[in-house]
Amino acid sequence: MSSLALRVRKHRGLSIGLVAWLAGIVFFFPIAWMALTSFHSEADAAANPPSFGAALTLDGYREFFGAGGGASPWPALINSAVASIVSTLFVLVLAFPAAYALSIRRVRKWTDVLFFFLSTKMLPVVAGLLPIYLFAKNTGMLDNIWFLVVLYTSMNLPIAVWMMQSFLAEVPVAVIEAAQIDGARLPTILWRVVAPIALPGIAATALICFIFSWNELLFARVLTGVVAETAPVFLTGFITSQGLFLAKVCAASLVVSLPVLAAGFAAQDKLVQGLSLGAVK
Amino acid sequence: MTATTAPYAATPARASRPPSARLRAWATRAPLLPALVFMIVVTQLPFVATVVISFFDWNALYPKARHFTGVDNYRQVLTDPDLRHSVWTTVLLTVTVVLVSLVLGLALALLLDNRFRGRGIVRTLLIAPFLVVPVAAALLWKHVLYNPEYGLLNGLLHYVGGPQPDWISNTPLLAVEAALVWQWTPFMMLILLAGLQSRDPEQIEAARVDGAGEWQIFRHLTLPHLRRYLELGALLGCIYIVQNFDAVFTITSGGLGTANLPYTVYQSFYQAHENGLASAAGVLVVIGSIIIATFALRVVSSLFREEASRA
Numbered sequence: 316m317s318s319l320a321l322r323v324r325k326h327r328g329l330s331i332g333l334v335a336w337l338a339g340i341v342f343f344f345p346i347a348w349m350a351l352t353s354f355h356s357e358a359d360a361a362a363n364p365p366s367f368g369a370a371l372t373l374d375g376y377r378e379f380f381g382a383g384g385g386a387s388p389w390p391a392l393i394n395s396a397v398a399s400i401v402s403t404l405f406v407l408v409l410a411f412p413a414a415y416a417l418s419i420r421r422v423r424k425w426t427d428v429l430f431f432f433l434s435t436k437m438l439p440v441v442a443g444l445l446p447i448y449l450f451a452k453n454t455g456m457l458d459n460i461w462f463l464v465v466l467y468t469s470m471n472l473p474i475a476v477w478m479m480q481s482f483l484a485e486v487p488v489a490v491i492e493a494a495q496i497d498g499a500r501l502p503t504i505l506w507r508v509v510a511p512i513a514l515p516g517i518a519a520t521a522l523i524c525f526i527f528s529w530n531e532l533l534f535a536r537v538l539t540g541v542v543a544e545t546a547p548v549f550l551t552g553f554i555t556s557q558g559l560f561l562a563k564v565c566a567a568s569l570v571v572s573l574p575v576l577a578a579g580f581a582a583q584d585k586l587v588q589g590l591s592l593g594a595v596k
Numbered sequence: 597m598t599a600t601t602a603p604y605a606a607t608p609a610r611a612s613r614p615p616s617a618r619l620r621a622w623a624t625r626a627p628l629l630p631a632l633v634f635m636i637v638v639t640q641l642p643f644v645a646t647v648v649i650s651f652f653d654w655n656a657l658y659p660k661a662r663h664f665t666g667v668d669n670y671r672q673v674l675t676d677p678d679l680r681h682s683v684w685t686t687v688l689l690t691v692t693v694v695l696v697s698l699v700l701g702l703a704l705a706l707l708l709d710n711r712f713r714g715r716g717i718v719r720t721l722l723i724a725p726f727l728v729v730p731v732a733a734a735l736l737w738k739h740v741l742y743n744p745e746y747g748l749l750n751g752l753l754h755y756v757g758g759p760q761p762d763w764i765s766n767t768p769l770l771a772v773e774a775a776l777v778w779q780w781t782p783f784m785m786l787i788l789l790a791g792l793q794s795r796d797p798e799q800i801e802a803a804r805v806d807g808a809g810e811w812q813i814f815r816h817l818t819l820p821h822l823r824r825y826l827e828l829g830a831l832l833g834c835i836y837i838v839q840n841f842d843a844v845f846t847i848t849s850g851g852l853g854t855a856n857l858p859y860t861v862y863q864s865f866y867q868a869h870e871n872g873l874a875s876a877a878g879v880l881v882v883i884g885s886i887i888i889a890t891f892a893l894r895v896v897s898s899l900f901r902e903e904a905s906r907a
Binding site for chain 1: 628721723728835846
């Protein structure tokens, strides 16, 4: 390659890098601004033109956590944690053996079964919302976090089955056969042989299910009230403006998003696979 | 990468069927059954109930007056100008958000497909909007960016002496769309980046040696290869955004002509207690989704088969 072509290429590489950085900063800027605003006093947060260099304070966070006499977000955060973590555990318990039957020791028509799971994901939530609401109302399950746990399990199970079957397909068959020859039964094989090998995939699946449950609003909004309210429902309390409250909103949005940001960055490599239901690796 | 170690050898031969074959078939099925039964009960039964309810005139406030009305609810949904408008809003919202975020996502994916300093950091910065809780993201746009008095957009316009518009009141649907595009562009970028990185580098190098320009390579090699991934991104985007509730609920509360079908269904039974109407609207959303989903399933299954044949 001539030195000129090399220089042109290098120059091009540099400008692509610059444009990419610029795009990254533009996309991230609202989040950075939200973070900065959450550490400003309400007066500074509402300043126009914006005050970039204003003094920092934790007042927004104190307000959010109920120092100013507002409702404490802790019950909602704990509800969200329970609904997300428990439903994710249920999903794993149901999806892991199912994925085994769809990838290692396959049932007949396993692709049909896989696509049945996928098709349920394409059924919009609103399609079943009303009967689910009526069922909850008539059985006294309204405003009960365990009812949400069941719904979130069904919401994430198809994603988990798809992801896990693609991870389990990578487990070498020879290892499983060796265990079978040693007389190991299915639960032992799943727990002692398959699970350790597929652990990174299982962890990514869990993180993605956790994110979807934590984010969910429609079910939670319709089915919970004062007792079982989740964090997104708590946030809807900020929809109408209530005087000077920008710093508090920013603090609230950031605190509620932190678990998702953490889980998302932890699962970054497998995020595409999960979001595309295992279609893209 | 698909580093698969022959998973397909595991299916047992089914040529001869000893008496215990049926038992063994059930043993194979057993691990699958709990998940399958759970899914059928929790997702299919409510939908059947929705279809049944959609044929009744049923206002929850007057439960005694409940009676069968046939397709009246559907007629009402399809002729009610508000509901018709919400169908149109849903289509417009979905198509706009999917197309714009797909184009932006493609541009970003092409940028990130290059080697440059700090690529990992830029990737992380770009993914971040997708990892903000949807309600929180909608609140961020509504209050922190759009607010006409103290929002950041007008704050920045202030510096250049620009006008101070009331973004949500002036362009409500666009305001919702912009917030959704911001959240969904990273999703498209991730899928398309995975597509770009699954290209055959030798093929591209060969084209380059043969004197193909960057544009020619993009037009004749990259774009055809990306077609499946573009389709997948578009269809998954459609499935998620058709159902969007959070952004509409938070930013405009369905006002100013931004009520989409999910919001309308929510409102008609949660606030107006019209169970029959809500169900009919819900069934219509499903019919729309089935049309999208038929294409989606086809795309996913073709990608799936490709992966399987490569493995």
